[in-house]
Every structure is written in C-alpha cells, then in structure tokens.
Amino acid sequence: MPLAQFRIFSPDEFDVYLNSSVFSRTVKIIQNHHTWRPGYSHLSSQRGEMYWLESMRSVHINDRKWSDIGQHITTFPSGNIALCRPIDLVPAGIRGANTGGICIEHFGNFDLGADQMTDAHRNCIIRLNALLCKKFKLQPNASTIVYHHWYDQRGQRFSEEKINSGLVGNEQKSCPGTGFFGGNTITAAQNNFFPLITEAMKDQATTPVVQPKMKKVKASALNVRSGPDKNSPVLRVVPKETELAVYQERDGWSKISNTANEWVFSNLLI
Numbered sequence: 334m335p336l337a338q339f340r341i342f343s344p345d346e347f348d349v350y351l352n353s354s355v356f357s358r359t360v361k362i363i364q365n366h367h368t369w370r371p372g373y374s375h376l377s378s379q380r381g382e383m384y385w386l387e388s389m390r391s392v393h394i395n396d397r398k399w400s401d402i403g404q405h406i407t408t409f410p411s412g413n414i415a416l417c418r419p420i421d422l423v424p425a426g427i428r429g430a431n432t433g434g435i436c437i438e439h440f441g442n443f444d445l446g447a448d449q450m451t452d453a454h455r456n457c458i459i460r461l462n463a464l465l466c467k468k469f470k471l472q473p474n475a476s477t478i479v480y481h482h483w484y485d486q487r488g489q490r491f492s493e494e495k496i497n498s499g500l501v502g503n504e505q506k507s508c509p510g511t512g513f514f515g516g517n518t519i520t521a522a523q524n525n526f527f528p529l530i531t532e533a534m535k536d537q538a539t540t541p542v543v544q545p546k547m548k549k550v551k552a553s554a555l556n557v558r559s560g561p562d563k564n565s566p567v568l569r570v571v572p573k574e575t576e577l578a579v580y581q582e583r584d585g586w587s588k589i590s591n592t593a594n595e596w597v598f599s600n601l602l603i
C-alpha cells in the first residue's frame with residue numbers, strides 16, 4: 334500500500350475536513366500522546382513540521398518495523414493539525430487501546446520543566462479532542478480519552494488507584510507528560526483536561542450568529558482567559574478602555590470571540 338500523504342490543516346480547516354469526511358471504522362477511544370523527542374527546540378525554518386512528520390515516519394518504519402507512521406494525527410506548537418495515518422486504519426499507539434482508537438501525537442515534551450505549551454497548541458489540542466468527540470459521538474471521560482501512561486507494555490490498563498497514586502511512574506513512560514494539562518493521572522485529566530473539552534464541544538454546538546454587544550474595559554488591566562473561570566489560563570491582558578465585543582455571557586463571564594475560547598470577568602466591563 335502507498336504511504337500516507339501528510340496534510341497540514343489549521344484547526345478551522347481540520348473542522349471542515351472532519352465534518353465532510355465519512356469513516357468506516359468505529360472510534361471509541363482517543364489516545365493523547367506527546368512526541369517527547371523531537372520537541373519544541375527541534376523545530377526550525379529548515380526543519381519544519383513536514384520535515385519532522387517524515388522523520389517520525391522513517392523511525393516508525395525503519396526502527397519499529399511498522400507499515401507507516403503510527404499516529405493518525407500530529408499537533409504542533411503553531412496550532413496546526415497534521416493528518417498522518419489514514420483514520421480508517423488501526424493505529425500503532427497504545428497496545429490495548431488501538432482497536433477502536435484514534436492516536437494523536439502532540440509535538441513536544443510536556444514533562445514538567447520541559448517544553449512550555451504555546452497557547453495556540455493548547456487551544457488546538459482542546460479543540461481537536463472536542464471535534465473528534467463530536468464526530469464519533471463520545472463524551473469526554475477516562476474511558477474515551479486516554480493517556481499512554483495508563484497502560485503497561487503488554488496492553489493492560491493499570492488500576493485507577495495506581496495511576497492516581499503516581500506509582501505507575503517507574504513502569505511506564507510518562508506520555509503525554511507529567512505537565513500535560515496539570516498532569517498525567519486520571520484525576521488530573523478529569524480536573525484539568527476533560528472540562529475544557531466539554532466546554533469546547535458546547536461552544537461549537539452553539540456557535541452564535543448574534544450581533545455582539547460592545548463593552549469597554551473598566552479595570553486598569555483585564556485578563557483574557559481560555560475558559561469562563563478564574564482558574565483558566567490567561568491568554569493575554571488588555572488595558573483599560575479597550576473596546577471588546579461580547580458574544581456570549583455565562584455565570585458572570587463574557588466571551589469576547591465568536592470563534593476562539595476567550596473569556597473575561599463581566600464585572601470588569603461597562
């Protein structure tokens with residue numbers, strides 16, 4: 334069979350691609366991995382995204398003896414999403430979770446103290462998981478969205494207690510990283526990752542076609558966050574008097590973009 338043709342999309346383009354595609358395989362599990370190496374520092378103008386896709390494929394074919402690149406999708410610090418192995422083929426991702434699985438590799442090393450995930454990458458990872466959940470009618474939880482770290486080399490999943498206690502550490506790789514959305518345990522995923530995906534699924538379901546309300550920043554500086562709560566990361570800070578378009582309001586928070594997840598505290602607007 335000919336090798337897969339790599340295609341690189343923006344998240345919006347990937348959304349269109351996914352919605353217009355029909356797949357014959359039933360997908361029940363979304364695997365999240367990090368590449369670990371190569372990581373952020375390996376990307377350069379000479380060695381860009383396409384270079385590293387080919388490089389990963391070459392390692393998978395020559396060293397691991399697989400028929401093609403192992404993962405279906407690779408995400409990049411730029412926020413780009415690369416389609417790799419055809420989605421209708423079973424991936425080579427996690428033994429024990431490949432049947433019915435989609436394998437995503439996030440380009441970078443997300444162990445604590447290693448690569449600092451860019452905002453574009455973070456938003457792309459959340460959105461991609463949300464798009465796949467919607468496409469394959471999955472609710473984000475620890476059975477549908479899984480980490481490599483939760484499985485042993487033979488394809489057995491560790492017990493939830495063992496994963497959450499951190500005792501898996503010495504037996505299995507840390508993938509997708511000890512710093513991936515607050516950690517690689519099930520508890521960390523439930524607290525920090527799944528809620529963002531659930532939120533992103535809602536936003537896409539109700540993409541508003543409304544006229545935004547124009548408001549002004551009354552605080553001296555206002556944090557723009559990736560979700561409607563004070564624990565969501567700050568994407569940027571806008572100064573007093575800035576005019577913002579509010580597209581949606583929820584629980585005292587205002588959404589200031591109709592495409593991206595950008596929220597500000599409503600009390601600081603007039």
Ligand SMILES: [Zn+2]
Nearest residue numbers: 366367481508
């Ligand atoms: Zn992995």
